[in-house]
Amino acid sequence: MASFMPIGDVPREETAAARFEAVAMPFMGVLYNKALHLARSPEDASDLVQETYLRAFRTFSSFREGTNCKAWLFTILYSIFINKYRKQQREPGTVSIEELEEVFHRTLADSNWETNFAALSRHEWQGTEVKQALARLPEDFRSAVLLVDVEGFTYEEAAAGLNCPVGTLRSRLFRARRALFIALHEYAEKSGIFRRPPA
Amino acid sequence: MPTPPKHFKDEIQDLLDNRLDAPARAEVERHLETCDECRREFEALQWTRQVAIKRFAQVETPAELREKISLALRSGEDRPEARIVRPRFRMPKLAAALGVAAILLIAIGLVVVFTAKPHNPLEIAARDFRDYKAQKLPLELKTDDGKQMETFFATHGVWFRTRVFDLGMMNYRLIGGRIQRVDDEPRAVFVYQGPADQILVCQMYAGTVAALPAGAVERENKEIRFYIYKKRGLTMVFWQEGTVVCVLTSDIGAEQVLQLAFAKAMKI
Numbered sequence: 001m002a003s004f005m006p007i008g009d010v011p012r013e014e015t016a017a018a019r020f021e022a023v024a025m026p027f028m029g030v031l032y033n034k035a036l037h038l039a040r041s042p043e044d045a046s047d048l049v050q051e052t053y054l055r056a057f058r059t060f061s062s063f064r065e066g067t068n069c070k071a072w073l074f075t076i077l078y079s080i081f082i083n084k085y086r087k088q089q090r091e092p093g094t095v096s097i098e099e100l101e102e103v104f105h106r107t108l109a110d111s112n113w114e115t116n117f118a119a120l121s122r123h124e125w126q127g128t129e130v131k132q133a134l135a136r137l138p139e140d141f142r143s144a145v146l147l148v149d150v151e152g153f154t155y156e157e158a159a160a161g162l163n164c165p166v167g168t169l170r171s172r173l174f175r176a177r178r179a180l181f182i183a184l185h186e187y188a189e190k191s192g193i194f195r196r197p198p199a
Numbered sequence: 200m201p202t203p204p205k206h207f208k209d210e211i212q213d214l215l216d217n218r219l220d221a222p223a224r225a226e227v228e229r230h231l232e233t234c235d236e237c238r239r240e241f242e243a244l245q246w247t248r249q250v251a252i253k254r255f256a257q258v259e260t261p262a263e264l265r266e267k268i269s270l271a272l273r274s275g276e277d278r279p280e281a282r283i284v285r286p287r288f289r290m291p292k293l294a295a296a297l298g299v300a301a302i303l304l305i306a307i308g309l310v311v312v313f314t315a316k317p318h319n320p321l322e323i324a325a326r327d328f329r330d331y332k333a334q335k336l337p338l339e340l341k342t343d344d345g346k347q348m349e350t351f352f353a354t355h356g357v358w359f360r361t362r363v364f365d366l367g368m369m370n371y372r373l374i375g376g377r378i379q380r381v382d383d384e385p386r387a388v389f390v391y392q393g394p395a396d397q398i399l400v401c402q403m404y405a406g407t408v409a410a411l412p413a414g415a416v417e418r419e420n421k422e423i424r425f426y427i428y429k430k431r432g433l434t435m436v437f438w439q440e441g442t443v444v445c446v447l448t449s450d451i452g453a454e455q456v457l458q459l460a461f462a463k464a465m466k467i
Contacts, residue, residue: 017272028265037255046264053268055358059384062406075442076405079358108239117239121246130254148216149248150255155216160441163360165465174212181247 020060027070038081052077074161104178107185116194123193133183141176211241321428324435328400328448338375348376352387359405359443361387364463370394399449406444420461436460
């Protein structure tokens with residue numbers, strides 16, 4: 001039979017929601033950040049994060065404590081995004097690896113490489129400039145960069161999060177970094193960063 | 200004619216991501232000292248990575264979002280299990296105590312109802328196999344095309360990625376599939392038919408093999424661990440693929456089910 005403890009002295013009962021919140025809520029910041037990069041609008045990002053948490057809560061019994069909760073939450077967030085939000089967005093055209101390699105290596109082979117690269121490194125890149133470059137990448141590439149480079153996931157964790165084989169993740173990352181570099185380089189060319197004298 | 204110099208590609212990325220062992224790392228680093236092309240590539244990628252890290256510093260989460268989610272979680276609409284709520288009382292009034300007792304009784308009732316549902320993954324797999332054979336589980340899509348089946352799942356609420364195997368080499372032909380829901384979560388169910396009309400049912404669901412009950416015979420193949428259960432003439436073989444659990448169920452021989460699983464399981 002249930003007994004009631006005196007008022008005010010009752011330790012907080014650890015409900016499922018409280019357990020879940022203790023384990024999962026600390027990742028809300030990184031999850032929101034990722035959602036914003038994927039969904040591109042604060043409203044969609046908030047909805048995406050909320051839906052992720054509610055779905056994660058429903059399947060909380062399948063989560064094994066002590067395993068990577070952040071990767072688990074990302075898996076759910078990404079899946080919701082793929083099924084719900086991505087369809088609403090215009091997908092950028094696929095990038096052929098041959099084309100990417102060709103442009104990338106042509107850039108590296110430029111006779112002004114050393115000067116240009118120094119200018120690139122010197123420039124104080126603003127978040128919006130980089131975000132615009134990242135937004136031009138296909139979503140699969142963008143996610144690979146965000147998970148591995150920004151969130152510090154291992155290839156294995158990111159692959160699990162994106163539900164793809166490790167080899168696929170590796171290949172996406174390979175292309176994504178090249179494509180991002182090209183986009184930033186093009187931005188620098190257009191905006192005259194290469195022409196500015198060193199400060 | 201001189202041999203063109205060897206350039207690295209994947210190795211440069213591996214160096215960047217610290218995925219090379221010491222000898223390989225030393226070899227690539229030595230090469231970078233003498234090869235301008237590879238050095239530039241490494242510099243460019245390293246710089247890109249640093250810019251991404253630096254410029255995607257965390258955006259502050261809207262304060263109301265945390266509150267909104269917290270409220271939704273506690274509203275009970277999305278609870279994973281019935282909770283026994285033990286509220287705090289400000290005043291130990293009889294009415295309040297009775298109210299709480301009533302809530303407790305309802306909650307206990309919910310627990311009983313909730314636990315009465317088949318949650319055991321073995322029971323679910325076995326039930327679905329038997330229901331299919333008894334023609335109580337109609338296929339929502341009849342097809343022998345695995346890609347078409349995967350598209351069906353993806354467009355009908357299965358939020359994780361499915362992998363519908365081609366078992367043609369083993370003389371098992373896909374005949375179709377359907378989506379089952381357990382605790383409101385989707386399961387992709389697809390069925391194969393063997394040369395003598397044997398039936399093999401595959402299910403995929405988001406979860407972990409850690410939730411499987413004790414008593415499995417465990418086998419390992421290609422670094423994948425398989426959990427084999429035999430129950431009332433059925434064999435069920437479970438394994439993990441990323442965040443998805445796969446299970447093959449059939450009343451054909453256990454070894455045959457296992458070999459089919461070995462053939463198609465993929466390490467993710």
